[in-house]
Amino acid sequence: MASLVHRLLPLILGLTLAHAWSINIFQNDHSSGSTQADLLDRQHKILLMLEKIHDKNADKQGREIGESYVLAENLSNYDDQESVKELIEMAKAGKLLPRHHYFSLFDPEHRRQMILLFKILKSAKDWDTFYKTASRARVKANEGMFVYALTMAVLTRQDLKGIQLPPLYEINPHFFFPTTTIRQAYRAQMQQEDATIEATFTGTLKNLEQRVAYFGEDIGLNNHHHHWHADFPFWWRDEWGHKDRKGELFFYMHHQLNARFDAERLSNNLPRVEAIGWDKTIHEGFAPHMSYYEEGEFPSRPDDMHFLDLPFMTRDQMTRYESRIRNAVDKLKAYGPNGPVSLNSSEGIDILGNMVEANENTPNLAFYGSIHNLFHVFLARIGDPDGRYGLPPGVMEHFETATRDPTFFRLHKYLDDIFKAYKDNLGPYPREEIEFPGVTVEDVTVESNGAANELQTLFDYFEVDLNNALDHIEGKDDREIKARVKRLNHHTFKYSIDVTSDAAHTVTVRVFLVPKRESSGEPLSIDEKRWSAIELDKFVTKVSSGKNTIVRKSSDSSVTIPDPPSFKKLLHDTEEAINGNGDFKIDEDHRHCGLPDRLLIPKGNEHGLDFELWVAVTNHDQDAVEGVDIRDDDHGGSMSYCGILGQKYPDARPMGFPFDRKIVCEDTFLSFSNIHRVDVKIRHLGELA
Ligand SMILES: [Cu+2]
Structure with missing residues (x-):
């Protein structure tokens, strides 16, 4: 009830926080209905622009377009002509950030220029104009600003939805x-x-x-x-x-x-x-x-x-x-x-x-x-x-x-x-906000690499291509030059959650990993625990009347994304797909945002560090957001930290629920039938050579 008052309070006070703006960030674009072939061509051209950003564009076609394209002669191809004119004036006056200078988003002048470039890229009326503009920027603009503005355009133009950007560590290894x-x-x-x-x-x-x-x-x-x-x-x-x-x-x-x-x-x-x-x-x-x-x-x-x-x-x-x-x-x-x-x-x-x-x-x-x-x-x-x-x-x-x-x-x-x-x-949640009468989490087990209630981490090695850091030497081929880095990783694990229900429901399952003690060995209070809780997953599923076992893999977590493909692989797969080979496709739900899957759980130690796994099952009728189609929990998978681009955040509850509000007594909290806690250990296995 109290939170209902919270929700209604702005209305009661006659205030409205509702905005008049659409949440569709892909609005105002002119090209839609792109075919897979169109998208593959765009993917290819964008990748070529991002190679060796400090050097001149090695792609002859892109470079020639960039050198010859004149914005002033193409004003009618942009929705935002004022921004185009402003950029032209700044270029004439020699006020644009030069190439090779560092670019900082926190520098107001750098940011102002980047926003101008972004607005121009965003307002290009069709792909052809966009490509020519971006090619021009590749030649003339500061490379840090170019990469950032291009990234923003790729993430927000309808005709580029699903285009994958290579990992930034291979665009700018410096x-x-x-x-x-x-x-x-x-x-x-x-x-x-x-x-x-x-x-x-x-x-x-x-x-x-x-x-x-x-x-x-x-x-x-x-x-x-x-x-x-x-x-x-x-x-x-x-x-x-x-x-x-x-x-x-x-x-x-x-x-x-x-x-x-x-x-x-x-x-x-x-x-x-x-x-x-x-x-x-x-x-x-x-x-x-x-x-x-x-x-x-x-x-x-x-x-x-x-x-x-x-x-x-x-x-x-x-x-x-x-x-x-x-x-x-x-x-x-x-x-x-x-x-x-x-x-x-x-x-x-x-x-x-x-x-x-x-x-x-x-x-x-x-x-x-x-x-x-x-x-x-x-x-x-x-x-x-x-x-x-x-x-x-x-x-x-x-x-x-x-x-x-x-x-x-x-x-x-x-x-x-x-x-x-x-x-x-704000005080604790009222009971009715947390409980789910008729639904009981009976037990939770987690299994990793054959071990029960023990998660296992390790360090593995990963290779990153460094060629984009190096300017091209005329007449010489690029060599295979890579960095080898050590990275935290873990064996995938699987939760089995036993739930009994008195009726069929669509439910949200919320999984948290919570440390038990300080590094000194002192036990953590419930207040310290809830603020230390790491969200491992949040997903929507169905339960039927009676006994249910919900099984979920750690790699499906809505917090994380898998390793992105390397720049070279992305380029190779795109070129193969253009030639009709392989199964690479542009997926409009592709997400760049999300914690790397490797980092889902902390390292633990060789003895097995004590943690707790908390699971809360809530009624999806109360969690659902109007107009959001969860579509089998997809959208690139990383909704928890990153939401869904161009849509409302898919969970009506406050982020971090139910740990985001005061818990007066841990035992009382655990007496809610829809909340369950088990002990787990995280064992570190050392390095995988
Ligand atoms: Cu930050």
Whole structure:
């Protein structure tokens, strides 16, 4: 009942938070009904544009189009002619970011230019115009800006739905591999030798944080973080299609990343991450050992630094923003430009997420600032805040490099504490929101590699092609030059969930992995446990009256995506398909966003680290979202962190339900028949050579 009041409160108060914008981000495009052959051709051309981005376009056709195409002569082929004219003027005035300079989404001028390019690519009236425009940008635009704007266009144009982007670690290896690896790759190329280079994690064992570098520096994790922010960009405006529950997803995806990181720390006898603060010393230094293509090394940060004012933002102002946000959390009410905005509603967490990030949907940018985005910049520029040494920004200024720095998780712990305070302020769920009368979870077992209630992890090795980092040498062939990286992985596992029901129901099954103890061995309270819960899966299924056994594989998790195919394989499969061979197809549900399947569970330890598996089964009648067709749980599979592109988020419950609200007593909570807990261990098997 109470939550019904929450939902109705905005209406009762005469406020409406409903937006007039369509949620269809694919709107306003002119080409639809593309054939598979059209799509394969587009896939092929886009891949060719993304090869060796620092070098000139090796694809002769694309390069010639790019060199000869004149935007000014084709104005009528764009919906947004004003943006085209503006770009032409900027190019004439020599104001565009030059090629080879770093591109930062957090730099307002870089971002403004990128949005202009994106709007032009998005508003090209047909594929032909799009291709010519992109080819032109490939020749003229800054390559970082080009890749980002092209990515955004691929993710939001109707006529490119389903086109796969290769993993960013093979488009721009400089942002994923240490300088030493890139240098060795260059040497191999100069000597015209094939090479497989062992890429190690940066740093030494003297630094305790090094124990978890395999997680923060994981190429798939960084690729995921990049793609999440590409699906939910902070600069995105509702006029291009409203992104449903974007602020709440901002909270939840980062909250889950923190829970995952803390579980890795626990697996390595490290305490949980401590929140960063304006007045706290940043004890952890960080040396990225990576280089930009042109500007040299990413700057390092020594131990025990303090925050310094930036020319455009002071620490004092940031603390004022923070205290205003905390005030809104305490009062469950924010100040919008036209009066109060209630946070005491089911949309409250979404509004708070928008405010904290801040994205374009924030209720009041002037009053609440943009603490997340600016915090990234404060950390990225800490060694040269006013730019007197001309240093490029640190890893914190790029989504695809940020998780390498341990302060990424400290920053997100700080933000998470604000979200937790808000959720705690809402109080516990009323009984009727949690219970599912007539449905009982009798037992849960999990099986991995023949072991019962034991999950098993290992490190495996993976090869990444480095050729796109290397400029082409005229008259010479590219060699096979690869990096070999160590990655966390696990044996797939399978849940069997025994459920009895007094009637046939469609149900949502929610599965969480919860640590039992601190790294010190101290048992966790239910409050600490629920905030440490890692969502492993959430899926919809049917139960019939009587006994049921629900079986589900870990690889089907709605949190994760499988390894993306390599750039070379994608190109090869596309070319084969164009020639009528192989079974590669453009799948319009393809998703780039999602935690890598390999990282679903933490490493554990060789003795078997204790965790609990919690399963909650809820009534899908209460979870279903009008207008969302779950279609056999597909949509590329990674709905939990990433939603469904162009549709509403497919679960009506708050993200993290039922662990997102206070639990007064663990035993009472477990007495709900639809909730069940079992003990599991995670055993680490070491390296798979
Ligand atoms: Cu992020």
